[in-house]
Each structure stands twice: as structure tokens, then as C-alpha cells.
Amino acid sequence: MKVVIIEDEWLAQQELMNILAEIDPAIKVVACLKSVTKSVTWLKTHADEYDLLLMDIELSDGQSFEIFEQITIEHPVIFLTAYDEYAIRAFKVNSIDYLLKPIAQQELKNALLKYQKVTKRTTDISLPNLQQLLHSARGIYKDRFMIQIGDTYQSIPVDEIAYFFSDEKTTYAVVHSQQKFLLDQSLNELQTKLDPHQFFRVSRKYIVHIRSIKKVSKYFHSRLKLKLKLAIPEDILISRAKVSAFLEWMDG
Template sequence: MQIIIIEDENLAADRLLGLVQQYDPAIRIQAILSSVEKAILWLKQNPMPDLAFMDIQLSDGLCFEIFETVSVTCPIIFTTSYEQYALEAFGVTSVAYLLKPVKYGQLVNSFQKLEIMKQTFSKGLAPVTESGIHSIEAHFKSRFLVKNGLHIRAIKCEEIAYFYSEDKVSFLVSFNKQKFPVDYSLEEIETTLNPDIFFRISRKYIVHVDAIQEIRPYFKGRLSVAVSPAGEEDIIVSADRTPSFKAWLDR
């Protein structure tokens, strides 16, 4: 596989390069490009790579300017410190939208998702059999191991109402009102869940669709969401997340 990295922060580029090489040393990094201008020039002069990692805010503008000049047909994994560009990112050939600092588990999941997409589309779009559906969903996590006193148990994802973070610790809350700490950040958890069922509703919460009980308008375009079991605080959906949250609910 041949990859380019479009990133204007040297430390972030070096970190991403290290993670990619850790995942598969055989992957070839063709170029590390630090600006919109350099990315456009390289893409015009070279064959399309197999994959591009792309930061959104570059030294001379937003990466979306690249698409206005060059037809980018390869899959893209976006890496950024900002959440507000997610909808625009998924308007192009994106595979994943990762928030910095990128974790190794997130990168692995993104590569697995890319491979599943390649296998799926190489077989054509129809017919989609039941076995085909299972193969597409196979990369999503089905359960989480938690500590229950001196014991360890597995909680199935369909039993989980929501995940939340508090004081840098992540917890899952089950529909039967049990709470357990989990050994993952919300960023890592988000990449392992089926996005048809779970949604990152805020920086602190990832919710199961069946846990949502009531949605009320809040100030300045935001939403207040009531979940069951009830949390210890109001869950507020930011104005930036509101459109994608509504679209997710309206599938």
C-alpha cells in the first residue's frame, strides 16, 4: 500500500508515520505534505496513492481547498483537532475522522474498515446477503470486558445504554443501571462501535439509540437529551453536532 500524509505539524506527522509503520512496516509513505499548495502540486504530478491521511487545518488553508482543484479519488482518513468539520469531511471519499492525538487503536480500526470496504465493493453492491451483512459488521466490537468486584465479566453492546467520561476515566452504563469503568478513552470506544446504533453525542457521552428518551431544544441551537437510565447531569448536544445527530436519528 502506498500512502501520503498531508499534515503541517511535524510532531503530528512523525507520530502518524510511526503508528502506520507499527501497523504494517511494508506500507510505503510516498510523501509528507505540509500545505494545500504542496498537496495540490504533488497530486497533479503523481499517480493517486492508495490512501491519504489528511489534516484539515493546514498552514495555508483548509484541506477541502484541495478537492476544488484536484479530483482526489483515493480513500481519506482525516486527522484533526477540530470536530466541526465532520459533515464536510464525509462529503468526500473519507474512511474515518480521527481526533488528535490519534491513538493506535483508532488507526487499526480505520485500516480494518478500509479493508472491509474494499472487499465489499470489489464484490459488487448486489445482492447483499445475510452473510454479507455479518461480514461488513464484523469489525465492530460486540462486547466489553469489565471488572465486577474480584470477577471479570463481558457486557454485550446491546446491553449498554451509554458511555461517559469523568475525571479522565471512561464508564459504561447498562440498561439495567449498572456502571463499570472501562479501559479505553471515549475516542477509542467510538471507533469500535456500530455507528448505526451508537452516537458520540458530546465530548463526554456516547449513547445507544434506544437509551434516548426525550430531546428538547436548548439555547443557541443546541439540544438537551434525556437518557435512560438517567445520568447525573444534563446531556447537551452542541450546535455543531446537532445536524449530524438529527440525521443519525432520522435514518
């Protein structure tokens, strides 16, 4: 497997190379690129020299999404970033997976296994076929949760959940009838299992369903204030860094 790393921090590049070597010594890093400009230049002339892109989002001269606006990339991508608000946009391009920094070796290994499953299923790597396979590789998102209530179990369809929230390291699902159910998964874990077209991580504490939103208002310091259809005991504020991604998600 021939890999290109697009990452503007030298230490992060070295860490990725070390992790890849530990996962599989046969993996070859053919290039390390630090910027949008250098990436576009290299990828234009070396399209046949790599199999997979490991791509940070925030680069020294812009965001890596700008690369896709300038050239056509027909190879799978694994995004590596410290920011979770770009997940929706990442899956609109050739993304196999979206990993949050610091990168765990097992998470990267799982993403590489996902890539291998995709490539084994076809010899046609044309862009339409690749995108169809990537969509399939991401798997089917959860459509229900099994909840334990005392000595009994109850299955709750995802569509009945208005939002998830965490409190004192405990995670809850709140349904439209305002019932609250305890979950044994963190919001970070839930975020990978929920359909990103239906759910959005609006803050560290909340993941909301699109249909639970009643009103979005401008707030101080370029933030947004979210009002849900259900009454909640506190304001949900969307940080300035998440505003663009949130509005794009709302727009579909």
C-alpha cells in the same frame, strides 16, 4: 506507497511528512494541498499518481467533504482532524481510518497497515469494490463487554447498554435497567470500538445509544438538550459544533 496530504497548516504538513518518513522511508509524499479548491483541481488531473489520501477536515476554504461532492475519488482516505464529531460522515466516504490530532505515530502506522491489508486483497480498485473492502477493513465492532464484579465476570451485550459516561477519569457503562458497571477503557478508546451508527459521542463526558434517546430539544446558543429514557443527574447538552453531525446521525 504514494501519498497526498491535504492539510491547510504548514507545520502540520511538515509533522506528517516527518512521521511518515519515520514509519517507512519508502513512502513518497507526491503533493501537499491546502484547500478544497486546490485539492479538487489537483486530484482531477492526477488521479493515477497517488495511492492514499491523508486528509484534514477543516481546510482554509471549507471542509474536505466538499471535495467528494465535486469529484469522484476512488482511492482510500485517512482522515486527520482535531474534531471527533465528523466520524459518521467520514465513514460514508472512502475512509479507512479517522485519527484525532495530535497524531500519534503508532496510530498512523496502524492506519497505514490497515490500508495495506485492503490493497493486498484485490487488484480491482473500482469504487464499489473499494467501499466494500473498506467496510470489511474497519472490522467488526464490539458486541459485548466483559465486566468484572468483585471476583466474578459478567458479559454484557452492547445492545443492553444505554450510555457510557466518564467521571473523575473513570468510565462507566449504564444498562437499560440503570445498573452501572466500571470499565477499564476511556471514552476515546470506546469510541473506536462502538458501531457509529448505534452510538454517538454527544459530549466529552457521554456516549449514548440511539435507542436510549427520549427527546431532543433546542437549547440556548444554538445548542441541543438531550433527554434520555433513563433518569440522569445532569443535563446532556450538545454543543453548537456537534449539532449538525448529531442530527445527521439521528436521521440515519
